Amino acid sequence: MKRNSSGRMLVHTRNAAMALVALLLLVAGFWSSWGTAQHILLSKGRDHGTLAVSRCDDDTCTGAYTPRAPAPDRAEVTIEKSVSVRKGVTLSVVLKPGTGEAVRTGPAGGLYAWVPLGGALLLSALVIGGGLRLTRLAWGAAGVGGALLLASFLAL
Structure with a gap:
């Protein structure tokens, strides 16, 4: 048919x-x-360092940021709260340009993104x-x- x-x-x-x-x-x-x-992925020229998480709210966690390269330390940097981000953890991060927001780097951060x-x-x-x-x-x-x-x- x-x-x-x-x-x-x-x-x-x-x-x-x-x-x-x-x-x-x-x-x-x-x-x-x-x-x-x-x-x-395009992290060249951005601030890399570690974030020591000291406090977590419902959506974000904050802590002290220590840069790898010569740059000023930051007392308050925020990161989106996830399963692996909790108080007392130190994470390898990169900062978003012009903000105090951090993004987790490495294999775990790349896959999570x-x-x-x-x-x-x-x-x-x-x-x-x-x-x-x-x-x-x-x-x-x-x-x-x-x-x-x-x-x-x-x-x-």
Whole structure:
């Protein structure tokens, strides 16, 4: 049985909509990750040092910052609170330019910065597999996203 042209048009429209949703999820995950990851990946010329966490609130932790290179010490530097950031811990960090906000460096910080992209890969895998019916690509996206989330969990 042949499909009519309106049936083919509907299938193409559905596939285009699903591809757009998957692309939107991936771009949003990348953009959300890039806000933190850029400070780790493009850290040349930024202030590197250690942060001794002394106090934690609901969303942020603060502490004394000791730079690696000759630069002034800072009494109050903040970092986003996560599972591994707690009172009494000393972390290797890089400061965001022009602020007193720190971002964790090293393998754990780098993987943690890309967690939103890992989640976006998992979500887009559902759209790719269910909406576009590209099961191999969906399993690949889910595998990469899951591996990224697992690696960041183990590194923290």
